[in-house]
Amino acid sequence: MFVWLRRALGLKLELMVLTIAEVVALAYYRVLRDGVGDRLAAEVAARLLADERRHVPFHLHRLGRVSGVSRVAWRVLFLGAVLVVAVDHGSALRVLGVTRRGFVREALAEFAAATSPVAVAARTVSV
Numbered sequence: 001m002f003v004w005l006r007r008a009l010g011l012k013l014e015l016m017v018l019t020i021a022e023v024v025a026l027a028y029y030r031v032l033r034d035g036v037g038d039r040l041a042a043e044v045a046a047r048l049l050a051d052e053r054r055h056v057p058f059h060l061h062r063l064g065r066v067s068g069v070s071r072v073a074w075r076v077l078f079l080g081a082v083l084v085v086a087v088d089h090g091s092a093l094r095v096l097g098v099t100r101r102g103f104v105r106e107a108l109a110e111f112a113a114a115t116s117p118v119a120v121a122a123r124t125v126s127v
Contacts, residue, residue: 015063016070020078022059023114024085025052027107035096056114066115075111082107 007014029052033045066074086093086100093103
């Protein structure tokens with residue numbers, strides 16, 4: 001149902017939802033890389049993080065500018081997704097040395113950096 005709804009509402013919403021998942025993943029893979037304590041697992045997390053670092057700007061470039069009500073709704077959806085991950089993965093985050101609140105702060109910082117007017121301008125110029 002979620003996939004159907006996302007696709008039914010158009011490419012712009014689909015890219016917004018995809019970007020939410022990828023920006024949350026940036027914070028999660030960094031926490032995993034830095035806190036796992038196993039060299040191989042840290043390397044895998046680092047590779048996933050590097051991969052997501054390339055995906056996010058690509059999707060945001062395709063998305064273009066998001067303003068007004070859409071931007072507010074996007075931020076609310078992002079916060080909801082981050083809170084779900086923080087609650088659902090709270091025990092894993094604790095083992096990795098991060099509180100739920102710390103994870104939420106980190107993810108919000110990632111989203112703010114990725115969607116800032118400076119980042120949007122840089123994507124526009126690089127085309």
